[in-house]
Amino acid sequence: xxxxxxxxxxxxxxxxxxxxxxxxxxxxxxxxxxxxxxxxxxxxxxxxxxxxxxxxxxxxxxxxxxxxxxxxxxxxxxxxxxxxxxxxxxxxxxxxxxxxxxxxxxxxxxxxxxxxxxxxxxxxxxxxxxxxxx
Numbered sequence: 529x530x531x532x533x534x535x536x537x538x539x540x541x542x543x544x545x546x547x548x549x550x551x552x553x554x555x556x557x558x559x560x561x562x563x564x565x566x567x568x569x570x571x572x573x574x575x576x577x578x579x580x581x582x583x584x585x586x587x588x589x590x591x592x593x594x595x596x597x598x599x600x601x602x603x604x605x606x607x608x609x610x611x612x613x614x615x616x617x618x619x620x621x622x623x624x625x626x627x628x629x630x631x632x633x634x635x636x637x638x639x640x641x642x643x644x645x646x647x648x649x650x651x652x653x654x655x656x657x658x659x660x661x662x
């Protein structure tokens with residue numbers, strides 16, 4: 529089964545798993561999905577992630593979701609796709625979005641890999657805005 533937008537599929541799986549209060553969620557493995565998971569881990573939005581499976585066709589990324597301790601509310605309150613296959617969205621360094629005045633992040637695909645908007649600003653590079661996370 530082929531999917532036209534694996535990144536949107538990944539974000540929807542995370543959104544649905546958090547709404548159902550799941551501890552883990554499996555996502556189809558791809559290089560971009562792995563890079564997005566790494567940024568989410570580095571920024572503290574997920575607890576951990578790991579690649580599971582032997583063959584490339586069976587490989588998935590198992591993401592351990594993170595919740596706020598006492599209230600059991602998800603750390604990610606909103607995760608939205610910005611650039612999509614039908615409409616790519618590119619921004620320069622000066623025009624990278626600030627999500628919630630810096631409380632959230634934008635995940636950006638740059639020439640140096642997938643980065644958060646703050647790291648892209650530090651490096652002085654822009655790129656394709658993949659998603660916004662609050």
